[in-house]
Amino acid sequence: MKNQTFKLTTLCLCAIGASQIAVAETAVRQTLPQFQAKDIPVLCDEKINEVKNQLKNLETLKLKQDAPAAPVLAEWDRIFASFEDFYGPIGLYSNVSPDEAVRKASDDCEIKISQFQTDILQNPKLYQQFKKLKASDAIDTKFRDDILYDFEKTGIQLPAAKQKRLKAILDELTKIEQEYARNVRDNQEKLEFTPDELKGLPQSYIDGLKKNDKGNYLLGFEYPEYRPFMELADNDDARKRYQIAFTRRGGEKNLALLKQAMDLRYELAQLFGKANYAEWVLQKRMAKTPEAVNKFLADVHATVAPLEQKEVDTLRAFKAKTLNIPLEQATIERWSEAYWSEKLRKAEYQVDQEQLRDYFPTQAAQDWLFAISSNLYGIEFKPVKVAAWQDEVEYYDVTDAKTGKLLGGLYMDKFPREGKYGHAAVWGVYGGSTLTQRKPISALVTNFNRKGLNSDELETFVHEFGHALHGILSNTRYSSQSGTSVERDFVEAPSQMYEEWARRKETLSKVADYCKPACPRVDDALITKLNAVHNYGRGLRYARQALYAQYDMALHGSDALKVQPLDVWKKMESATALGYVPTTEFPGQFGHIMGGYQVGYYGYMWSEVMALDMLSAFGNNLNNPEVGQRYRQTILSQGSQKPAQALVEDFLGRKPDNKAFFDEITGQRVK
Template identity: 30%
Template sequence: MNKVFSLFLISVLIFACKDSKTNNNLTSQKTMNITNNPLLVESTLPYGAPDFTKIDNSHFREALLKGIAEQRAAIDEIVNSTDPATFDNTVMAMEKSGFLLDRVRNVFSALTGAHTNDTLQAVQEEMAPKFSELRDAIYLNDTLFQRVKTLHDKKQSLDLDEESVKLLENYFEDFEIAGANLSQENKEILKSYNSRLATLSNTFNKTLLEANNAGAVIFTDKSDLAGLSDAELKSLEMEDGKSWKIALQNTTQQPLLQSLEKRETREKLFQAAWLRADGTAHDTKAIITEIAELRAKKGALLGFANYAEWSLQNTMAKVPENIFKLFEGLVPSATAKAGQEAKEIQEMIQKTGGDFTLAPWDWNHYAEMVRKVKYDLDENQIKPYFELKSVLEKGVFFAAEKLYGITYKARTDIPTYHKDVLVYELFEENGDPLGLFYGDFFSRPSKRGGAWMSNFVDQSKLYNKKPVIYNVCNYPKPVAGEPALLTYDEVETMFHEFGHALHGFFADQQYPSLSGTSVARDFVEFPSQFNENWALYPEILKNYARHYQTGEQIPQTLIDKIKKSGTFNQGYSLTENLAASNLDMQWHTIGSAIKIEDANAFEKEALHRTKLDVVAAVPPRYRSTYFAHIFGSGYAAGYYSYLWTEMLHHDAYNWFETHDGLNRENGQRLRDMILSRGNTLPLEKMYKDWRGSDPKIEPMLKARGLQ
């Protein structure tokens, strides 16, 4: 049984939308055919990749139900066994029990995240409580727990290899964390909490995607969109040719706010994003307050002061106090720098004839002006050098070749769930196959916001499986015939998500539940953030950053400008991140007796109490009402992990800088000691063994321009 299931990482991808026109590029079959359901048998495609020419929406419900039934039967067989517990008949049997369900859920989660529709939405709504009930049936089963506990108590005498010992320890810890030591009465209460939370999380995701789609802003006067390029206008143009629609990204700030010249337009777009799920037909305030209150009760039932204390047990941070300590060390410097940036922007407003006080919807527009003046850098100058496929193949893949020796080959014969998805086969330096990579880069109404990585097929030696991995992004799709040109932030996102992919591709584990990215939240972002560093590395940048029309290599003058502007706006960036991270922790450190009467008032007080509202023009990266990471995904009490791992990745890059930089030897060392180890070692030890010391925060502060 895959441990990803227990961490709810599957739920990261469970978002839905109302779009009856979407059919996932699958067949149009209307009824289930149980005997011919392709999800019930392993795919014959290379690497076991899902065959989307055979899979129909209607196949999922039956396949998921069968997967649940098979796992329940396998667990019952373990529980009802009269044989003494052994590693094989208990732990190994549990590990194998969810094989079918995991395989089906991998495909189901990919579609519900990246290309959903009404049919899939209905299935996920039905399945959410069933998945919760299945987990409880396993981890709250006392007979099963006692068998695992018996083995755990005598693990030193079992003659197990290191990875098998770690598997046993993980299962034992999972049982304890899940509530295996509770009384039967409290187990029933916990089950009711878990079932309700699963339903609420699914409802939040569904409501939010509807809010994102309904919140799109339509303009009928072209002059309102002054500042946008002809290509941008063309991509926003609606079918009538007389109106333009700006879809909402899941973050507070919207990308086009940087370019839009009319202040009224900027405010309209910002407010649409800010209020998308607050006071609209898709209001989430009641949902998030119930989630937070139920989580607090769950934490108390399990013996903790709050939900965060319970949730952080297997992380690097361990306890909320360590996270708040990290925040306290960053907030003063971040807000002070943001305040300085605000003054510069206010001066620019006045210099350009503005007679108003800086507001959140003004920040990006005037910050870009400040950047142009301070660093002579215009985003439109550099975008022509960042064509999507060149960034991917000659940048992301090229860096992976230089570090790890891997190469690639485009595969046009592998079916995908959408025509825009690219597929590549990756190979080891000696030519051995490594796995399949899918890239799904453009936004669409059927895709949730953000960017992520996950697996169609998990690596494991147990099943002789190599990984099949996909990256999903939300870049604006260009009109037909136009190139897909990226901003530098979007370039970094591509490197980031492929860092996750490398963590999955280099997995070398016997057991799927320990494989690849099945690590704590505050470690899983380390490989991805670290991989961003190569986007600006001279050897890599010069290879991929070529003008899409002339083939000219990006000039050194532009490279210098990008680097010099690297610390620009970092006060804003860090403050908005800290504000979101703090909101997460505030929601999840409430006591079980707390009743939240007003979600907006709670949010306002949380920001004020932690002094993250001192720069009024810097809002949280995510408002509570659309904070999908924590209310619809697996990052509850875990959004801090982006800052935690940022510390790790800057510290790690500092090691590379002092050890001859990007080369095969350094890459192989990182692969061998971290990227290939999955969850087989304590994460603190894994990092320290590689680094030679504990991580230091100074490289992060320097990179942010705070030191």
């Protein structure tokens, strides 16, 4: 999930009376505005000034102690939802616009908005106004408390000198994080490979590549080019060269930017009297403390490290047998793991990821995903032709199947292009509000093969679609509490749970119903093979996730000032079964820890604990619309109106536990 950069509970203020809150009688489709690069700087200043002028009303409003919170919270939310009409698309376009000038202007505007946000949250007059409010129900109480916390997180209670320094730190962090992302996203380097170096790759892949005047092929860093190469190219040296270049695509400058961010984050925590940045961040997460996170990660590591080693040993034995060489010569390197894993899948399980694209044509996979989501949640997807940032972008109205009521909007940007965000993510561009009848909008961004998806990519599609639905099916009072505004260590749970729909026969067998022309149908034999493949890679997969999370925590602990990020990475990766590859620079392109997931990568597995426990409610019938409706109402529609722990307990009728998760990572979960 790619959170909207400024999608925070805090960017919503102003207060007048309840009678002045405009509520629409009927929902009207709201689509995203288009911008010219030259207009963005002026619009950015205008929108900020509009909000500034409206905030002055709140500063001078004569509120008594225990004044009713509802009208103030509603106006706060309405003002900044209107502001989100501008800054929501700006955050998206900085990552997806085909126009480099628009991306740059959007980046610059985001910096201004971030600075403005800090100004708001360091305004003592505004803070005191919210301190006076008395909420009348649990939703308003949580919203008020969240707003006060965000004031306090931005240093409202600090002395003036510390406030000033905090503002400077936050402003600098925004610039650093944007520059880091831009260095990866806009890297146009192409690696040159000879035709011989592409042996093993399918002709359809090769036909889609560009050639230079020497007849050699040019490959960039987009995943549809990189991943098949690493899995299928027979030339070991070519894979090594590509893997090293891929990890270095952020450049040395990104290592320096990461170190600057680490030091600034540590200094930020010190301003609040915290031992380290992790302690400061985790206060409002499900995990609460670094100790809880580190214990969880240690338990995961202890469980999966032996499995990782076992799987590497299995690959070595398979390589030795395949090449008829002594076992001691059959080494598995970081750049060869995906290649030999794919070979083993084909040999042991007869699963060819490239051939799976025939089972899951991209358009059929989308139609199928719409259909199973419609059945589960009682919704419909209606294509509408609207202006978008690029010609291939699709838009859908999402409506309630029973009432026909418009629930929200979905944009889909599926295929790779230069300058576009390189992974798969969802932007919750607009939040919804029942008070104003404002409808949420999600933008799903992927970089898929046009022909079809393999099983991993299908899971990614379903996962990201889960994020989109979390936003669109939100039905919260306030737009600031809409959709994926939940705690960061819960935000992945709905999407991770939905991945199961991409694994079971009862759902996967239906993809063929949407193929035009016809495609092969998933049967019991293929499901057995896919499950075997999924089980085989579990040790390597979870060990890698644990490594990323432990590395994230290591960078944000009490030793942050003393360490260099690449040195920490070398030490930690060297201790794994595959070791560290000299000259690789993974930290320079680890976008999560410079894009909002710092002290948050553990959340993928923490969320999975919740996801697998929630999945138990569906039992052996994933297509049960009765359970789907209950899940929609108790989890998806609630946003962050309740703490995540309470949401899960409402759905399950009990406290969550981690048994299903540890059964999953050890291959013992019964499906």
